[in-house]
Amino acid sequence: MTSAFVLLGCSRFGADLAQLVCVADGGRQSDEDLAGENAALCEENSALREEVAGLRQQLSAFKHEVEAMTRTIAALEKKLGRNSQNSSMPPSSDMFTRPAKEESPNRKARRALGRKPGKQPGAPGAHLAQVDDPTEVVPHRLEVCSCCGADLSAAELVGEEVRQVFEIPEPKIVVTEHRVYKLRCSCGEMNEGEFPPEARAPASYGPRVRGFGLYLLARQHLPFERAAEAMADLLGVECSTGFLDDLYREGAEALDAFLDEVRNQIRASSVVHFDETPTRVKKAKHYFHVACTELLTLLHADVTRGLDAVERVGVLPGYTGTAIHDRLGMYFNFTDARHGVCGAHLLRNLASVGVVWDQSEWASAMTDLLVEMKTAAEGARAAGKKRLGHKVLTSFLERYDTIVELGLAANPAPTGRKRDYVEKESYNLACALGDLKAEVTLFATDLVVPFTNNRAEADLRMVKLQSKISGSFRAAEGAERLAKVRSYLSTAGKHGVDAMDVLTALFAGHPWMPPAPTRT
8 A cells, every 4th residue: 555645835844844755565664753753843833833923923014014104105195285275275385286187176176166267257348448538638630641741730530539548647745734823802812723633743644645655554565664665656755664653553543443343243243254364473473363244354363373362353252143164173162153164174175185095985075065065055045045945955965974974984993003194184074074064064054154264264365465475573563453454444345445545534533434234
C-alpha cells in the first residue's frame, strides 16, 4: 500500500515539510522519530503563527496610517477648493481660480441665488439722455460754402443735428458773510441778532462742505490723508486731517436721536435680519453687528461677537418677530423670536461638504431640494398666494427628512478615534439640518420670510470695504462712529434719499429721520 501526504505552505518551510512524505512500503519510522518530527513541526508552526500575527499588526497599523493620510489629503484638497461659493471667502479671492468644466453644487447654488452680471432680461436700459432745457446753446454754422465760397448767412436751413455735453463748472468756494448788529432801543434795551447755526466761528466751513468731507470718509471710505487731498483737488478746500477727524466725531455724536428711532422701528418690524463680521482695532479683533430690514439699517461696533454685544445692539432682547440669521448658536438664546436660517449660508455649507466624495450624494440632493423649494416659494409669492399648497409642501418636507437620514447614514462614528475636521463639518451639518428643520424650511412654510440673509450681508459689505481701503482702526471710537454714520447713510439710501443731502442736513443741525412706517 502506497500513500503520499503533501502539505502545501510557506516556501520558507517547503523543504522541511517535504520530509513528511513517506511511502509505507519503504519502511516505517520509529515512534521516537515521529514524535521528534512532530515537535519540530509544532515549533515551526507556532513561529509561523507569530509571524503572521505580527504581519497582521503591521497591516492594521498601515491601514490606520493610510486612513489618516487620506483624511489629511481630503482636508488639504478641501482647503484648496474653498472659494466664495462654499465658504465665507470674498469673491475677490476667486479671481485666480479656473472655473469648473462641469457644474458643481456650489455653482448650481450660485446660479439659483444670483443673477448674471450686467443688464437683466426685461430691465429698462439706462444711458445719458439729452435734456429739453440745456443751460447754454452754442451754434456751429458755416459762414461760406465749402464748395463755391458763397455767403451762407441767408441760406435756407434744411436740417440740424444736436449733441449735448454734460459738464460741471470749475469748483469755487462761495463765501457768505453774516453780520449781527447790536441796536440800542430808546428805552435803553440792547438788541442783538443771532448768527445762523453754520456760522459757528469767525471763519468756518458750511454744512455742505462738511458733509462732503464726511461723505469721503464714511461713504467712499477714504483714509483721512486722501480725503484731505480730495477736498483740495475737487473743491479747492484746504483742510487738515484733524479737521476731518473733528467733523467725523461731530457727525456721529449728532445721530443719537436718529439711532433710537431706527432701533424702535426695527423692533416693530415683522422680519429682521441679523449678522456680524470681524474687523481689527489696532491689533485686536472687534466686530460689527447689524440688525436691518429692507428700509432700515442699524450697525453697532463691539469688542465681542457674543451675547453681550447682541444685547447692546438693543433689538433682539424681547423681540417677538422673525429673526433671520446664519445658524450661529447665540441667536437661538433669544427665545421670544421666531428664527429662520439663511438658505444662502446652507447652500455654501452644502457645497463645501459636497467636495468630499462620500458626502456628495446627499449634499447635492439637499441643494437641489432647497433650490426647488425656493423657486416654488417665489412663484407662489409672485402669484399672490400666502402659502404653498398642502400636498406640495408635504412632499418637500418628506423629501427633506429622507435626505437628512441619508446625511446621517453617510457620517457614521469612526472606530477608535474622534471625528476629524472634515468629518465633523459634514456630520454637524447633517445634524443641524435635522435639528433645525422648522427654521431651515421657514421660508417655505411662511412666504413672508425670505430665503436668504443677503440683506444683512449687503449692509455689512461697506464695513468690509472700509477695512480693505483704509485698513484697521486706530481706536474703538473710529469703529463706533463708522457704525453710526453708516447706519444713517444706509437707511437714507434705502429710502431713496441722496447721501449729500442728508449729510448736509446733519451738519445744518436737523438730521434726516426715517418716516414712520405705514400701518396696514
